[in-house]
Amino acid sequence: MALLAGKTAIITGASSGIGAAAAVVFAGHGANVVLADVNADAGAEVAQLVQDGGGQALFVATDVTREAEVAALVRAAVARFGRVDCAFNNAGIDGPVAGLEEHTEENWDLVLGVNLKGVALCMKHEVRQMLAQGGGGAIVNTASVVALMAVDAGIAPYVASKHAVVGLTHTAALEYATRGIRVNAICPGGVRTPLAEHVQQQGAGTDELALAMIPMRRLAEPREIAEPAAWLCSDAASYVTGSTFTVDGGMTTGHPTPLRVPVPEPRS
Ligand SMILES: NC(=O)c1ccc[n+]([C@@H]2O[C@H](COP(=O)([O-])OP(=O)(O)OC[C@H]3O[C@@H](n4cnc5c(N)ncnc54)[C@H](O)[C@@H]3O)[C@@H](O)[C@H]2O)c1
Known part of the structure; x- marks a missing residue:
């Protein structure tokens, strides 16, 4: 049976990059996908792509910083x-690039608004629905x-926001561990997307x-991030909760750059 057969999955940031790939990957694994993004034109195209591939998709224009949406x-x-x-x-979002002493209050509100508050608001309403259904669920936060x-x-606000996503994920994993809802964070390294290009352009x-x-x-x-996210959402990951699942080509296993520094001659 397909990994996500019969399941309905919400995917935010689905109009581009990892989220758009996840729409196709999750649907390919049998999920009905509900796609959310502020970019409505691109989101509708991704939904159409899923449907053209035989999947079930609904796009809902959503700003994750607005609880009503x-x-x-x-x-x-x-x-x-x-x-x-x-x-x-x-x-x-990556947000503006500046030294810590230059980052404005607006920069902090912007980045933490989307990357932290947005995730928290999504979890709040997803968990409420999962609890109301009584059937458990699985959440993966990027x-x-x-x-x-x-x-x-x-990119201090970005780094801080992503550390906070892990704290939020761990807290939620504990709060819902006995109520059938698993909550994990996926930690990508460098991914070829518009966000990564934007960081470099800055x-x-x-x-x-x-x-x-x-x-x-x-x-x-x-797609290489979307596949493990689909697995974490599936029943195949039934004992995985509270994890920080790295998908990074080995980036966090060590620091390869210093290894290339020539070894000093031994002292005589
Ligand atoms: N690309 C990388 O190297 C990389 C590495 C680690 C983590 N990430 C994370 O992966 C996630 C996806 O990023 P991506 O690289 O695919 O970038 P992307 O820019 O291609 O996609 C991000 C999507 O989020 C949407 N979005 C932005 N603000 C929103 C809001 N308020 N409400 C709803 N949607 C909103 C954008 O419209 C866009 O479609 C992000 O959380 C990012 O921080 C990316």
Whole structure:
């Protein structure tokens, strides 16, 4: 049987990058997908792509920073498919690049608004629905490798927001562990998406630098993050909760760059 057969999955940030890939991957595994994003035109195209492939998709224009819109998203999912079994809370932004001493209050509100409050609001309404159904569920929140280690790239609000997503995920995993709802964070490394391009365009790192940090020496394709997210949402991951699931080409296993520093001559 398909990994997600008969399940309904909400996917946020579904108009682009990892979320768009997840729409296709989750549907390919048999899920009905409910796609959410602020970018309505691209979202409708992704929904059409899923339907053209024989899947069931509904796009709901949603700003995850607005609770009323998140609540309406969950209601729309239930109205169309009857229930919500899993959710991939993936919408996120990188935000402006600046030194910590230069970041404005607006930068902090912007990035934490989408990356932290957005995930919290989505979880709130998804969990309510899952509890009301009485049948459990699975939630995957997109964090990042920078949730586990800091980078010196002028993106302090982003790094802090992703650390916070892990804290939120751990808290929710504990709160719902005995009520059948599993909550995990997925921590991608470098992924070939518009967000990663935008970070680089702002001068925070280069392809060369990123590749030097990745033992596999390549960025991930969005599908390579979407597949493990689908698995975490599935019953195959029935004992996995509260994890920070790295999908990073080995990035957090060590620091390959220093290993290339020549070993000093032994002292005589
Ligand atoms: N690309 C990477 O290298 C990388 C690495 C680690 C983590 N991530 C995380 O992966 C997630 C997806 O990013 P991506 O790389 O696919 O980027 P992306 O820019 O391709 O996609 C992000 C999507 O989120 C949507 N979005 C932004 N603000 C929103 C809001 N308020 N409400 C609803 N939707 C909103 C955007 O419209 C966009 O479609 C993000 O949480 C990001 O932080 C990305």
